[in-house]
Amino acid sequence: MPFIGTQPEVGGYSVLDALTASATASYTLQLNSANFVPASANQLLVSLNGVIQKPGSSFTVSGSTLTFSSALDSSDSIDFIIAMGSPLLVGTPSDATITGSKLASNIGISTTGNIATTGSGTLSVAGTSTLTGNTTVAGTLTNTGLITASAGVAIGGTGAANTLDDYEEGTWTPAFSGAGSPSYGSQYGRYTKVGRIVHLFCAIQATSVSGSSTIAITGLPFAGTENSDSQQRHTIRVANSGHLAGLSDSTARFRISGNTMVGVKNDGATQYLPANQLTSSGTIQFSGQITYFIA
Secondary structure (H helix, E strand, O other): OOOOOOOOOOOOEEEOOOOOOOOOOEEEOEEOOEEOOOOOHHHEEEEEOOEEOOEOOOEEEEOOEEEEOOOOOOOOOEEEEEEEOOOOOOOOOOOOOOOHHHOOOOOOOOOOOOEEEOOOOEEEEOOEEEEOOOEEEOOEEEEOOEEEEOOOEEOOOOOHHHEEOOEEEEEEOOEEEOOOOOEEEEEEEEEEEEOOEEEEEEEEEEEOOOOOOEOEEEOOOOOEOOOOOOOOOEEEEEEOHHHEOOOOOOEEEEEEEEOEEEEEOOOOOOOEOEHHHEOOOOEEEEEEEEEEEEO
């Protein structure tokens, strides 16, 4: 039935091992044959000859030694000694009784194994959370803040092939090389990097372009691995293509060489697209999206 008034506190109450009175005032307290050290004399309930003793005046405690105010003899009877629980000791809580409001704001869990949630419940994370090691969530993970997994996130397996260990978004500044000293009307680039894949967008416009070197767009945010003419070529749209000789349409092709997109001919040949194919010093604009791999 419900308890009326102040709820009783749960404590570690223990009946200590029996003591036999003798011609001494001091006795060693034990629990299950091991020395017992109470926090203070006030923690003990002591019955001597059927009378409850007052702590501090009738007896004192030092370590595991209880000392009565005067020596006893064999005719005395130490009826019982009860330890009434250590301060703040709440015992073992019942299952499913601890709520979130009872937990500290910062809790460190040290384990050599894995921490896993099971079932179909929802693990909600608010604020900034850092996950290190192996964290397995079976069910739904929702987050209203930031979760940081420094070792990556394993998806569908635990090996390197199943681990997403990098995601990044940002901007970059494309520029021409091999085209003289152009004046730029616009230089804009954005990227999204997911693992080893880089999704890249660029828009670049320049005037007074000229030269005889290989046309290239520099400034890629990540060095690519496609360093051979035989590998995939990326198509970039060219505006005002009349300034480029030898192009059959309004696109130019580039391959990735480190942090540079190097131009190649549209006809599929392995020759580079030289800047001297510019028919005059005019305005040229490249724009497009590419996707490439990094090392």
